[in-house]
Amino acid sequence: MAEWLAMASGRRFRGLGKGRKTRRVLERGGAGAAARLNRTLGEWPGVRITPMFGRWGYFTGGRLFACFPLRDKDSDLWIRLTRADQARALGEDGVRPHRRFAARGWIELDVRTESDVPQALRWLRRARAASDTASGDDE
Numbered sequence: 001m002a003e004w005l006a007m008a009s010g011r012r013f014r015g016l017g018k019g020r021k022t023r024r025v026l027e028r029g030g031a032g033a034a035a036r037l038n039r040t041l042g043e044w045p046g047v048r049i050t051p052m053f054g055r056w057g058y059f060t061g062g063r064l065f066a067c068f069p070l071r072d073k074d075s076d077l078w079i080r081l082t083r084a085d086q087a088r089a090l091g092e093d094g095v096r097p098h099r100r101f102a103a104r105g106w107i108e109l110d111v112r113t114e115s116d117v118p119q120a121l122r123w124l125r126r127a128r129a130a131s132d133t134a135s136g137d138d139e
Contacts, residue, residue, distance in 0.1 A: 033112065033113065033114065033116065034056060034070070034072075037111070038056060040121060046060050046132070047060055047128065052067070054069065055078075056068045056069075058124070060131045060132055063134060064080070065080050065124075065127040065130070065131040066078060068111070075110045075111055075112045076109070076110055077108065077110070077120050078098055078101075078107070078108055079106065079124060080104070080106050080131070081105050081106075081107060081126060082105060082130045085127075085130065086102075086107055090107065094110060094116075094119070109123070
């Protein structure tokens with residue numbers, strides 16, 4: 001009620017207004033490896049990409065299946081896999097268990113250059129497929 005009265009009286013209050021400008025990197029869809037990942041994943045049907053907490057969040061439906069840093073100097077791609085796929089992925093060079101969420105199927109791998117992207121896309125395809133078949137439960 002108080003918010004409606006403030007709007008009706010013309011007074012500004014927190015939560016309304018112009019807001020801050022979108023950073024150019026966000027408008028372009030990222031830079032470097034992030035731009036390539038965002039272009040590729042953006043073409044996949046049912047995938048939604050949104051910036052969240054300093055990372056690009058990759059969703060299918062309402063389920064987060066991966067995220068990648070917004071900043072160029074960070075390169076750790078986080079991917080949520082099934083237990084079987086997680087075990088397979090951990091056998092590859094450069095793939096490590098996620099520092100906090102390994103028990104939930106998350107892995108980390110560094111994507112620094114264009115040559116790192118094909119390996120990442122292979123695991124991202126599996127993560128997306130697992131998210132598509134998963135139930136509505138997130139945890």
